[in-house]
Amino acid sequence: MALAERMExxxxxxxxxxxxxxxxxTYLSAAGEENxxxxxxxxxxxxGKLVTLLGPSGCGKxxxxxxxxxxxxxxxxxxxxxxxxxxxxxxxxRDIGMVFQSYAxxxxxxxYENVAYGLQIKKVPKEELKTRVNRVLALMHLEEFKDRxxxxxxxxxxxxxxxxxxxxxxxxxxxxxxxxxxxxAKLREYMRDELxxxxxxxxxxxxxxxxxxxxxxxxxxxxxxxxxxVIQQVGSPHEIYTKPVNHFVADFMGKAxxxxxxxxxxxxxxxxxxxxxxxxxxxVDRNIPVQVAxxxxxxxxxxxxxxxxxxxxxxxxxRATYLGTYVExxxxxxxxDVTFVDYAHHQHGWREAGTDVKLRxxxxxxxxxxxxx
Amino acid sequence: MQRGNTGIAFQHxxxxxxxxxxxxxxxxxxxxxxxxxxxxxFLFSVYPILxxxxxxxxxxxxxxxxxxxxxxxxxxxxxxxxxxxxGILSAVxxxxxxxxxxxxxxxxxxxxxxxFHLIAMLPIISPPFVMALSMxxxxxxxxxxxxxxxxxxxxxxxxxxxxxxxxxxxxxPMAYLNLRGVLESIDGALEDASLSLGASRWEVFRTVTFPLxxxxxxxxxxxxxxxxxxxxxxxxxxAGDYSTLAVQAYLEITGMYDLKAGAxxxxxxxxxxxxxYMIQKYWxxxxxxxxxxxxxxxxxxxxxxxxxxxxxxxxxxxxxxSVLLFYGTVxxxxxxxxxxxxxxxxxxxxxxxxxxxxxxxxNSLIMATASTPITALxxxxxxxxxxxxxxxxxxxxxxxxxxxxxxxxxxxxIGYVLAFNEKPLLLTGTAAILIIAFTFRNMTVGIEAGSNxxxxxxxxxxxxxxxxxxxxLTTFWRVSLPLMKSAMFSGLVYSxxxxxxxxxAVIFLVSVNWNLMTVSILSQVESSRLGVAxxxxxxxxxxxxxxxxxxxxxxxxxxxxxxxAH
Numbered sequence: 001m002a003l004a005e006r007m008e009x010x011x012x013x014x015x016x017x018x019x020x021x022x023x024x025x026t027y028l029s030a031a032g033e034e035n036x037x038x039x040x041x042x043x044x045x046x047x048g049k050l051v052t053l054l055g056p057s058g059c060g061k062x063x064x065x066x067x068x069x070x071x072x073x074x075x076x077x078x079x080x081x082x083x084x085x086x087x088x089x090x091x092x093x094r095d096i097g098m099v100f101q102s103y104a105x106x107x108x109x110x111x112y113e114n115v116a117y118g119l120q121i122k123k124v125p126k127e128e129l130k131t132r133v134n135r136v137l138a139l140m141h142l143e144e145f146k147d148r149x150x151x152x153x154x155x156x157x158x159x160x161x162x163x164x165x166x167x168x169x170x171x172x173x174x175x176x177x178x179x180x181x182x183x184x185a186k187l188r189e190y191m192r193d194e195l196x197x198x199x200x201x202x203x204x205x206x207x208x209x210x211x212x213x214x215x216x217x218x219x220x221x222x223x224x225x226x227x228x229x230v231i232q233q234v235g236s237p238h239e240i241y242t243k244p245v246n247h248f249v250a251d252f253m254g255k256a257x258x259x260x261x262x263x264x265x266x267x268x269x270x271x272x273x274x275x276x277x278x279x280x281x282x283x284v285d286r287n288i289p290v291q292v293a294x295x296x297x298x299x300x301x302x303x304x305x306x307x308x309x310x311x312x313x314x315x316x317x318x319r320a321t322y323l324g325t326y327v328e329x330x331x332x333x334x335x336x337d338v339t340f341v342d343y344a345h346h347q348h349g350w351r352e353a354g355t356d357v358k359l360r361x362x363x364x365x366x367x368x369x370x371x372x373x
Numbered sequence: 374m375q376r377g378n379t380g381i382a383f384q385h386x387x388x389x390x391x392x393x394x395x396x397x398x399x400x401x402x403x404x405x406x407x408x409x410x411x412x413x414x415f416l417f418s419v420y421p422i423l424x425x426x427x428x429x430x431x432x433x434x435x436x437x438x439x440x441x442x443x444x445x446x447x448x449x450x451x452x453x454x455x456x457x458x459x460g461i462l463s464a465v466x467x468x469x470x471x472x473x474x475x476x477x478x479x480x481x482x483x484x485x486x487x488x489f490h491l492i493a494m495l496p497i498i499s500p501p502f503v504m505a506l507s508m509x510x511x512x513x514x515x516x517x518x519x520x521x522x523x524x525x526x527x528x529x530x531x532x533x534x535x536x537x538x539x540x541x542x543x544x545x546p547m548a549y550l551n552l553r554g555v556l557e558s559i560d561g562a563l564e565d566a567s568l569s570l571g572a573s574r575w576e577v578f579r580t581v582t583f584p585l586x587x588x589x590x591x592x593x594x595x596x597x598x599x600x601x602x603x604x605x606x607x608x609x610x611x612a613g614d615y616s617t618l619a620v621q622a623y624l625e626i627t628g629m630y631d632l633k634a635g636a637x638x639x640x641x642x643x644x645x646x647x648x649x650y651m652i653q654k655y656w657x658x659x660x661x662x663x664x665x666x667x668x669x670x671x672x673x674x675x676x677x678x679x680x681x682x683x684x685x686x687x688x689x690x691x692x693x694x695s696v697l698l699f700y701g702t703v704x705x706x707x708x709x710x711x712x713x714x715x716x717x718x719x720x721x722x723x724x725x726x727x728x729x730x731x732x733x734x735x736n737s738l739i740m741a742t743a744s745t746p747i748t749a750l751x752x753x754x755x756x757x758x759x760x761x762x763x764x765x766x767x768x769x770x771x772x773x774x775x776x777x778x779x780x781x782x783x784x785x786x787i788g789y790v791l792a793f794n795e796k797p798l799l800l801t802g803t804a805a806i807l808i809i810a811f812t813f814r815n816m817t818v819g820i821e822a823g824s825n826x827x828x829x830x831x832x833x834x835x836x837x838x839x840x841x842x843x844x845x846l847t848t849f850w851r852v853s854l855p856l857m858k859s860a861m862f863s864g865l866v867y868s869x870x871x872x873x874x875x876x877x878a879v880i881f882l883v884s885v886n887w888n889l890m891t892v893s894i895l896s897q898v899e900s901s902r903l904g905v906a907x908x909x910x911x912x913x914x915x916x917x918x919x920x921x922x923x924x925x926x927x928x929x930x931x932x933x934x935x936x937x938a939h
Contacts (some may be wrong), residue, residue, distance in 0.1 A: 026385065091839045092841075092843055092844050098837065105834075106834060117841055118841035122842055166840075
């Protein structure tokens with residue numbers, strides 16, 4: 001579908017950078033204590049980039065988005081669009097486009113009227129308005145529905161209307177509040193890709209909120225992992241997956257085993273870590289505050305282990321689960337539980353629980369983080 | 374620790390309010406409207422009531438407690454007791470009948486539900502004293518039943534018994550409507566579950582249905598109680614020697630020019646009814662067991678057992694029969710020469726109205742028409758502000774809007790006379806004072822309906838409008854208001870009906886130039902021109918029915934006109 005390509009010709013961009021400085025949002029608990037919804041949040045978004053806020057519910061991602069939209073006002077801190085301070089600018093003066101979780105289409109207006117609404121408010125001349133609305137409707141394949149009411153459309157169609165309504169005004173910043181969470185799995189993946197293509201072609205600075213890590217990885221230039229109102233890590237999807245800085249990030253972004261080991265020494269730019277009667281070499285990362293003799297947790301993704309007769313680790317299988325593409329094994333390594341996967345089960349066949357297996361560890365990929373205190 | 378917390382909480386509140394104020398100041402129109410609303414609510418809801426309260430203990434020479442003692446004599450307490458007794462009796466009978474009626478209409482397969490429902494609406498849309506008038510026509514000295522059928526001479530119907538009968542018939546529909554909503558929303562699956570566990574029909578009723586409806590039964594009792602003790606029209610016509618507070622307050626002020634005594638009577642109605650209202654609104658509404666899930670439950674067919682349905686059917690028939698008899702009597706009374714003496718059909722009473730008494734009909738229509746749209750629109754606006762906006766003093770605004778509604782009409786009437794009798798607020802004798810009284814007294818229902826319907830609307834729909842560049846007022850006008858259409862309709866209907874039919878407040882506010890229909894009817898009854906009074910009632914009901922139909926048409930039009938213009 002050439003939606004995104006044609007969109008490019010239709011809309012010009014007006015996009016700006018976004019900067020959030022030391023944002024704090026507190027609320028009063030029932031006990032009369034001041035609690036943090038968002039705590040000292042700082043983030044820069046380059047023009048045209050899509051940044052995702054990812055975290056469990058209640059982590060402060062939606063509050064952050066709402067502060068950017070102007071629906072919530074930060075307790076302290078500053079928000080800038082380009083050079084202008086918008087911290088206390090009302091939402092209707094911010095020049096944003098927003099796609100809501102519930103789509104929030106105006107139920108009493110037709111699809112055409114929904115899309116035209118923002119332009120009418122901006123007092124765009126009648127003729128221009130008509131052309132712009134019709135062009136966006138055509139691009140989104142919504143022409144045939146333009147005289148219908150939102151309730152007469154399917155979920156996917158409503159989603160497209162919501163997107164059309166948000167971009168037709170050519171906003172400086174586009175905000176997405178879990179826009180795909182009401183769609184079924186297949187449609188969600190499709191819309192996710194369309195949305196990303198559209199955003200990239202248009203080059204609209206975007207902030208996207210989700211709790212779905214696969215969605216975050218698929219569409220983002222940068223991912224911000226949050227919990228309890230605090231940023232845990234900021235980076236590209238690849239960085240976050242391969243170089244998690246703490247247990248929360250490693251666990252939230254994909255599956256991870258945390259295997260306890262000890263730093264024995266250092267060899268050039270690598271730590272020598274003892275792990276279940278083996279020594280492995282782990283690249284030094286200056287962001288991780290550890291030193292010799294520290295107990296550390298090795299972050300080992302399930303796919304870092306492979307079944308190999310020559311492997312340096314021996315583990316006893318406790319459970320095998322056949323999942324088609326791969327077999328997932330649970331095993332005991334020394335006295336630690338591990339999970340690993342075997343994608344080559346067609347060659348290896350699959351092993352029964354109770355048997356011992358040899359495992360090889362892809363040491364290059366392992367990261368260490370300070371052990372939980 | 375506790376102290377520390379309060380300190381933090383206070384600082385937090387202070388900061389939040391400051392931010393809100395700052396944001397509000399960026400929408401000067403919205404801020405202006407909120408300030409204007411505060412001023413007018415204070416002036417027309419709070420201030421008049423304060424005037425009444427002040428008058429009871431205070432006059433030109435300062436606090437006057439000896440005068441207080443003088444007013445609070447045995448006579449006063451007798452009247453107070455009369456009112457309370459009447460209120461309790463009517464509340465019990467009205468609620469009991471309303472409950473059985475509501476149960477029959479919602480939980481059984483009885484025939485004729487629609488018809489029963491429609492007839493029950495009659496007392497709600499007609500002036501309060503139609504029943505009293507009809508009582509005289511049926512059972513009075515020249516009554517059709519008393520003297521005509523039974524041949525009783527000198528039948529005396531004036532007194533407590535008649536009042537209780539009339540108020541029960543007139544107010545049971547309120548209890549019915551209140552209970553109907555609750556009984557309707559009790560999930561049939563609960564009763565089915567009870568039946569499946571082996572309970573009999575009676576046990577199901579006793580252990581499931583009735584307990585679930587209990588909060589609504591209490592609130593109906595309170596509502597009818599309030600209605601009864603603040604009722605002015607019926608007791609005025611038919612109480613005889615049985616003095617009640619509302620009537621006595623009026624007589625003290627207009628008959629004996631004793632404002633202070635009148636104010637006392639009014640305050641004596643104010644406290645019990647305000648108390649009952651507050652209990653009803655803030656305590657009972659929280660006790661409700663019925664949860665709105667928005668998920669339609671499998672519609673249960675209701676009880677089909679003939680041994681249950683037939684007695685209920687007989688009961689409902691008898692009840693609606695009585696209502697029809699009362700209204701039919703008034704209708705007939707409007708067309709006969711001299712009731713009880715000469716039953717020849719005639720149009721004389723209507724001719725009389727159209728030649729001599731058309732002014733009050735016109736005035737009532739003008740006042741109601743002027744105040745209705747203002748009332749409904751203001752109601753929706755306030756509902757929007759209360760539900761969707763945060764500003765300092767929101768609770769206060771909410772409270773003052775229910776004040777004039779919860780406060781008895783007599784108190785409001787006296788309060789307005791006291792408050793707006795002098796410059797610069799000299800309003801007595803004008804049309805404005807009537808329109809203002811209607812507006813502020815009838816707004817509450819629109820606000821409630823508007824708030825309820827807004828709560829069902831996803832707030833992000835309005836946020837979407839804001840994010841697209843619309844300010845709060847544009848959002849209200851273009852998004853929220855259209856979505857509150859049905860609430861707007863009930864606000865319009867309610868305020869029109871109340872403006873046309875109310876009497877307890879306006880009887881203090883009418884003047885030679887601006888007389889109203891309900892007041893005219895009352896004076897016709899007092900001068901024993903019952904035929905003319907009946908004709909007036911008929912015209913009034915007729916007007917109301919036409920206007921309701923008309924409003925329905927307009928509101929439906931509003932919703933569908935914006936279609937397919939492109």
